[in-house]
Amino acid sequence: MNDTHPSQEEQLSKVKAQLKELLISQLALEDITPEEIKDDEPIFGEGLGLDSLDAVEIVVLLQRNFGVTMKETEKGNEIFRSINTLAAFIVENSSKQTGLPGETTAPADKMP
Amino acid sequence: MKPTCIQGIGIVAACGRGVNALRSALHRGWQPPVSVTVPGGLELPVYALPPGTLDDKSLGRKVRRADRLTKIAVFAAADALADAQLPADLERQRVGVIVASALGTHKTTFQFLDEILTFGEAGVSPTVFSHSVQNAPAAYIASVLGLQGPVLTLTQVHFAFHHALILAACWLANGQCDHVLVGNMDESGTVMHAICRSLLTLAPDGKIRPFAFAANSAGIPGEGSAFLLLSSTAAPGAYGTVRHVEMGSWIPPARPPDLHFLEADGMIPDESGYAIPAGTGLRLAGYAPLFGSMTGGSAIGCAVAALSLKEQTRFASPVPDSAPELSICRETEAGLVQSILLTRLNCTGATARIHLNKD
Amino acid sequence: MVDRLSLVTIPGMGAVSAAGLDTGATLASFRAELRHPGKLTLFESPIDCPVFEAVGFQAAQPYADGVRTIELAIHALQEALAEARLDAGALGSMRVGICLGTTVASQLNDLEFYRRFKETGTASLPPVRRYLKGNLADAVAAHLGIQALTLTVTNACSSGADAIAIGAQWMEAGLCEIVIAGGADELSRIPYSGFNALGLACKFPCTPFDRNRQGLNLGEGAGILILESPASANARGFSPRLVLQGYGSACDAHHLTAPHPDGIGLKSALSRVLSHARIPPGEVAFVNAHGTGTVDNDLIEGNALAAIFGSKMSILSTKGFTGHTLGAAGGLEAVFTGLGLREGWLPPSIGFQEQDERIPVTPLRVRTEVTGRFAVSTSLAFGGNNTALLFGLNL
Numbered sequence: 073m074n075d076t077h078p079s080q081e082e083q084l085s086k087v088k089a090q091l092k093e094l095l096i097s098q099l100a101l102e103d104i105t106p107e108e109i110k111d112d113e114p115i116f117g118e119g120l121g122l123d124s125l126d127a128v129e130i131v132v133l134l135q136r137n138f139g140v141t142m143k144e145t146e147k148g149n150e151i152f153r154s155i156n157t158l159a160a161f162i163v164e165n166s167s168k169q170t171g172l173p174g175e176t177t178a179p180a181d182k183m184p
Numbered sequence: 185m186k187p188t189c190i191q192g193i194g195i196v197a198a199c200g201r202g203v204n205a206l207r208s209a210l211h212r213g214w215q216p217p218v219s220v221t222v223p224g225g226l227e228l229p230v231y232a233l234p235p236g237t238l239d240d241k242s243l244g245r246k247v248r249r250a251d252r253l254t255k256i257a258v259f260a261a262a263d264a265l266a267d268a269q270l271p272a273d274l275e276r277q278r279v280g281v282i283v284a285s286a287l288g289t290h291k292t293t294f295q296f297l298d299e300i301l302t303f304g305e306a307g308v309s310p311t312v313f314s315h316s317v318q319n320a321p322a323a324y325i326a327s328v329l330g331l332q333g334p335v336l337t338l339t340q341v342h343f344a345f346h347h348a349l350i351l352a353a354c355w356l357a358n359g360q361c362d363h364v365l366v367g368n369m370d371e372s373g374t375v376m377h378a379i380c381r382s383l384l385t386l387a388p389d390g391k392i393r394p395f396a397f398a399a400n401s402a403g404i405p406g407e408g409s410a411f412l413l414l415s416s417t418a419a420p421g422a423y424g425t426v427r428h429v430e431m432g433s434w435i436p437p438a439r440p441p442d443l444h445f446l447e448a449d450g451m452i453p454d455e456s457g458y459a460i461p462a463g464t465g466l467r468l469a470g471y472a473p474l475f476g477s478m479t480g481g482s483a484i485g486c487a488v489a490a491l492s493l494k495e496q497t498r499f500a501s502p503v504p505d506s507a508p509e510l511s512i513c514r515e516t517e518a519g520l521v522q523s524i525l526l527t528r529l530n531c532t533g534a535t536a537r538i539h540l541n542k543d
Numbered sequence: 544m545v546d547r548l549s550l551v552t553i554p555g556m557g558a559v560s561a562a563g564l565d566t567g568a569t570l571a572s573f574r575a576e577l578r579h580p581g582k583l584t585l586f587e588s589p590i591d592c593p594v595f596e597a598v599g600f601q602a603a604q605p606y607a608d609g610v611r612t613i614e615l616a617i618h619a620l621q622e623a624l625a626e627a628r629l630d631a632g633a634l635g636s637m638r639v640g641i642c643l644g645t646t647v648a649s650q651l652n653d654l655e656f657y658r659r660f661k662e663t664g665t666a667s668l669p670p671v672r673r674y675l676k677g678n679l680a681d682a683v684a685a686h687l688g689i690q691a692l693t694l695t696v697t698n699a700c701s702s703g704a705d706a707i708a709i710g711a712q713w714m715e716a717g718l719c720e721i722v723i724a725g726g727a728d729e730l731s732r733i734p735y736s737g738f739n740a741l742g743l744a745c746k747f748p749c750t751p752f753d754r755n756r757q758g759l760n761l762g763e764g765a766g767i768l769i770l771e772s773p774a775s776a777n778a779r780g781f782s783p784r785l786v787l788q789g790y791g792s793a794c795d796a797h798h799l800t801a802p803h804p805d806g807i808g809l810k811s812a813l814s815r816v817l818s819h820a821r822i823p824p825g826e827v828a829f830v831n832a833h834g835t836g837t838v839d840n841d842l843i844e845g846n847a848l849a850a851i852f853g854s855k856m857s858i859l860s861t862k863g864f865t866g867h868t869l870g871a872a873g874g875l876e877a878v879f880t881g882l883g884l885r886e887g888w889l890p891p892s893i894g895f896q897e898q899d900e901r902i903p904v905t906p907l908r909v910r911t912e913v914t915g916r917f918a919v920s921t922s923l924a925f926g927g928n929n930t931a932l933l934f935g936l937n938l
Binding site: 306334340341 | 675712740
């Protein structure tokens, strides 16, 4: 048993920080810093101003960096509203799928 | 073909970005290419964009996801539009865009294939896919510049830009558009470097020789983009006009032009066919040694020609090595330049010719 | 102003797709209201979305190292030439243009080539040479053994329609008296995985305009028109009834992957084509819509069509029969539009069942007679270009 298993709060905090870094680097948001992204501001439309192409890219980002797969019905809904909602989704589904958040799964070996 | 007026030019190439950079490069003369290391450790000379050419942040978020080829094309197109200084109340629905390319979005296509190999087909990036589509750069040009006329992308190894000029003339003549942004874009990248290392005979001293007419020509790969803003009506301050574009067997021009650009650049293996158009006693020039070998290089050639016409200057050919009987423009000289002909060959020996006039 | 109707006749058409290996077989599928989506067999993929393969297609002889897109194009071309009573010999003495749209055939996208390069750093040259020889329009010219003005259009989903418009423009400019125009595309793992990644691919057979639609299915095929000047056709003793009356294109200038929410580019293209053809919207008998089956396309296109033609216009999407054939779509749908006018009937918009209240038009639910001489085909491209073609039937 791991005595230093992080609390839910710590997990969320770590995921939020990672998410902000990832959004900036993977979505080429060069003009802002992680500190400028508010946890509860909208990330689509207003706020961070992401669009539909970013939304589908985030689905891939979640899979590659957190090992979390979104079901069809989950895509494009409340989960995407803010950093808070995304982080909560990741933490909730990571513990079901792989254990600790932040672990990257090995690239899927699906070569034809 | 109805003549079209060149109101603006934009260029992003080995000379850097912009008309001033183009003019400086033409005055400076031949510069050696840079050297890149190809997988396997070999060196490849390339006429690449100078470092920092694409650092412009003024378009901000609009190009945040754009790949390198898209940025090259968008900057060149935006510059051509700005250079034309069209009125502020320009009807953007009356402006069309035609983007030609020899090799298209190959680099991002390879990046997408890399995604497939790394992450599997079910785990690829939708953003990389979207940018691998051949007309992505044209879509960016239209959305960044707010142009809502027809937008077209033509990708073929030979003469895509010539076709683009023909179509632009059609769009202006039949009233679909008042202006058309026409250009060519091509970039070099790791895979293309490896291909060039194998397929291209490289000029050993880094010098492309447009007047060698060699049966086994030597080149140096180049990259870049040039755009023209063409309009149906002439305007003061315009560069000149595109009078005519034709493709097929070589036919001497009815009226000899003041300057004949031979677009030999070492890209097609056998350039001996250039000897025929060269042999007509016309004054010759060739600028490929500044920009590198590109089958799509005629757009850059037209930018040089447009500058010549506007400034009434014949720029020196950077590598004039040639047989003594040829009349090559070896020194930059001011003087009357009324007409320029550009001639390019493809690998089957067919020619494509662009006739430009001062008015 | 020149009477547009006289400029571009259509003496022949050819088509190959999942709906049929020629126009006759296609009409049989339309008449039977049968479609054949299925599992992907042409290559392996972990993605499991239905596709529309041209089942049973085999090239009469392999061309250009077996590039399937070229073989599909040549197959459709042969039907079109036969209908137009033209052969390579006749074409050899005419001023011919060949303008074809494609997405797949224009790319160096060989996965094995890239895998080998990634692993070894070596670029294997046979795939490169195959690509350099694989220009679609040039391959068709080489197959016919003729000199021609050749151009390959790579304008994503409107490529085939754009190629036809270019053919008409070449004829108007006096460059050609005959143009072979249209589009061709084979199924490819690049768009197959790409559209899946974008969330635009449907896991069941597509249902264009339907309330519960969930995306597109890819398909393969080729659609070719022979365009000919009236003078040239008459000199051969031909009086084609079908004509290309007009064309129009405009860009949304909005976003790389999403259409403009108000359909401004499509509305502009439709206004342009009606103006170019000098036909009022009320005289258009039907519209063969782009209708991919994605939530956004059908919503925006449906609203734009209603705005221009009114909510009672007969519209259908034939992508329920063929899937989205990308570069071939504009060519195939031009053929289907011509067939609708010539045969005088349209199949239902297969796959459509339930009205989406946000879309003010209703696609055809049953086989429908065509009453009228003019019809429009629309293509909305990835990247925002919209192209509309208007066809007419001479009495």
